[in-house]
Amino acid sequence: MQPFDYVKPKTLEEASALLLQHNGQARPFAGCTDLLIRIERGFLHPDVVVDIKALPGMREVAVQPDGHLRIGAAATMNQVALHPAVLERWPLLAEGCASVASYQLRNRATVGGNLCNASPAADSAPALLCYEAVAHIFGPAGQRSVPLEQFFLGPGKTVLERGELLTAITVPPPAPGAVGHFLKLGRTAVGDISVVSVAVLGWPDLGAPSGTSWHIALGAVAPTPIRAAEAERLLGQDASPAGVEAASRAAAAAARPIDDIRASAAYRTDMVRVLTRRGVERVLAEMRAS
Amino acid sequence: MRHEISFTVNGERYDITVQSHHTLLQVLREQLVLTGTKNGCSEGECGACTVLMDGEPVNSCLVLGVEADGHEIITVEGLATDGHLAPIQRTMVELGGTQCGFCTPGILIAAHALLQRNPNPSEQEIREGLVGNLCRCTGYMRIIAAVREAARLQQADTLN
Numbered sequence: 001m002q003p004f005d006y007v008k009p010k011t012l013e014e015a016s017a018l019l020l021q022h023n024g025q026a027r028p029f030a031g032c033t034d035l036l037i038r039i040e041r042g043f044l045h046p047d048v049v050v051d052i053k054a055l056p057g058m059r060e061v062a063v064q065p066d067g068h069l070r071i072g073a074a075a076t077m078n079q080v081a082l083h084p085a086v087l088e089r090w091p092l093l094a095e096g097c098a099s100v101a102s103y104q105l106r107n108r109a110t111v112g113g114n115l116c117n118a119s120p121a122a123d124s125a126p127a128l129l130c131y132e133a134v135a136h137i138f139g140p141a142g143q144r145s146v147p148l149e150q151f152f153l154g155p156g157k158t159v160l161e162r163g164e165l166l167t168a169i170t171v172p173p174p175a176p177g178a179v180g181h182f183l184k185l186g187r188t189a190v191g192d193i194s195v196v197s198v199a200v201l202g203w204p205d206l207g208a209p210s211g212t213s214w215h216i217a218l219g220a221v222a223p224t225p226i227r228a229a230e231a232e233r234l235l236g237q238d239a240s241p242a243g244v245e246a247a248s249r250a251a252a253a254a255a256r257p258i259d260d261i262r263a264s265a266a267y268r269t270d271m272v273r274v275l276t277r278r279g280v281e282r283v284l285a286e287m288r289a290s
Numbered sequence: 291m292r293h294e295i296s297f298t299v300n301g302e303r304y305d306i307t308v309q310s311h312h313t314l315l316q317v318l319r320e321q322l323v324l325t326g327t328k329n330g331c332s333e334g335e336c337g338a339c340t341v342l343m344d345g346e347p348v349n350s351c352l353v354l355g356v357e358a359d360g361h362e363i364i365t366v367e368g369l370a371t372d373g374h375l376a377p378i379q380r381t382m383v384e385l386g387g388t389q390c391g392f393c394t395p396g397i398l399i400a401a402h403a404l405l406q407r408n409p410n411p412s413e414q415e416i417r418e419g420l421v422g423n424l425c426r427c428t429g430y431m432r433i434i435a436a437v438r439e440a441a442r443l444q445q446a447d448t449l450n
């Protein structure tokens with residue numbers, strides 16, 4: 001592997017300054033499950049990696065006094081997936097994080113790294129989009145916050161500018177009675193990167209014609225993880241079997257996938273329809289049962 | 291580029307100098323000459339390099355050596371205690387859970403860690419617990435049987 005230096009700053013200011021100093025040749029370094037492979041394969045040539053794991057609050061997962069979940073950007077997938085409060089109140093997110101790779105990889109892979117790497121297939125993203133999470137950023141100009149939906153710009157691209165770091169994600173509590181599921185299709189039953197993923201969150205809503213409201217997000221079928229707004233709207237109107245079918249088709253229509261080594265675009269589009277239908281049916285069945 | 295680190299490996303303390311860009315796997319194999327841990331894919335897929343870091347399994351090919359500073363590492367060489375093989379080591383031998391042996395150290399560590407966090411795993415849980423460890427010889431059936439048997443032995447041990 002090409003040599004690089006390693007630094008482990010203690011403050012956000014120091015970290016941001018280091019990222020600025022090296023003229024773009026310094027990279028934030030969290031679990032390094034994406035980064036090290038890119039360096040090894042010669043796609044990235046950093047002079048220095050800036051380990052962000054010792055920065056204040058970066059490794060913490062906690063429910064704040066306002067009821068929002070705060071996930072430090074360098075918290076691991078296992079920390080989130082196994083956290084009692086996440087399992088109880090944000091189980092859709094636990095499902096997404098638990099679906100990443102293997103147990104030992106999840107001990108290193110972080111949620112912040114997953115989001116900053118900005119793969120369309122990032123498995124923590126669909127659940128966080130459904131919960132309307134917010135990304136908190138620190139940089140030379142201080143702090144700013146961006147709704148996660150605006151965080152991704154394209155494959156490997158985010159709104160982060162030079163010298164900026166993702167510090168945390170906050171996740172508001174879902175509506176009362178919300179039920180969510182993450183459906184991931186890989187080439188193997190467990191442990192593979194998503195070929196298609198669909199996160200579905202539904203909750204009782206007397207104001208909606210169908211008596212329910214929905215957030216649906218899709219992974220690996222567009223340049224970024226996306227919400228399927230038309231499918232959500234249709235389900236709010238009609239959650240009967242015909243309505244579910246129409247919404248599943250609308251979700252498939254929102255997908256803009258590509259052909260790649262894992263699957264064809266046509267297959268991906270059709271699987272969005274199938275997984276959306278399965279997800280919505282499952283959520284409806286659980287809402288009825290409770 | 292060079293870092294002084296102190297860490298323990300299999301209960302022994304080491305104070306060594308490592309290069310920034312060397313992985314924990316390289317440090318273990320090339321500096322400490324603990325070659326039980328294997329380098330398979332170098333990309334976190336195969337699990338041959340799995341070691342315990344503070345009791346939790348990690349792919350040592352995706353950890354920098356410098357990150358081990360202040361931490362406790364257990365490799366396959368450290369699984370046995372006082373010359374007694376760990377239950378999973380015994381059952382892998384007895385039930386033939388190994389053929390060429392290249393994946394075995396990683397499987398032993400991952401299975402050992404699985405049994406620590408879940409002393410009585412179902413077959414599904416064993417399969418999921420070992421999804422990050424590839425074996426190209428055995429077809430996995432004997433490995434799964436060995437984990438199940440190790441769980442039984444471990445429970446019998448705690449009852450005695």
Ligand SMILES: Cc1cc2nc3c(=O)[nH]c(=O)nc-3n(C[C@H](O)[C@H](O)[C@H](O)COP(=O)(O)OP(=O)(O)OC[C@H]3O[C@@H](n4cnc5c(N)ncnc54)[C@H](O)[C@@H]3O)c2cc1C
Binds near residue numbers: 027031033160192335
């Ligand atoms: C074998 C294997 C299987 C995988 N399977 C899956 C899978 O099933 N699903 C999935 O979604 N992913 C998968 N991945 C990808 C990867 O593990 C995840 O994306 C992981 O969450 C990345 O986190 P990390 O901490 O390792 O990131 P790193 O590699 O440390 O960083 C990733 C990128 O983000 C930047 N970065 C990291 N943290 C910050 C921050 N706080 N602020 C600004 N920039 C930052 C880094 O500079 C780098 O460019 C897999 C990877 C491997 C090797």
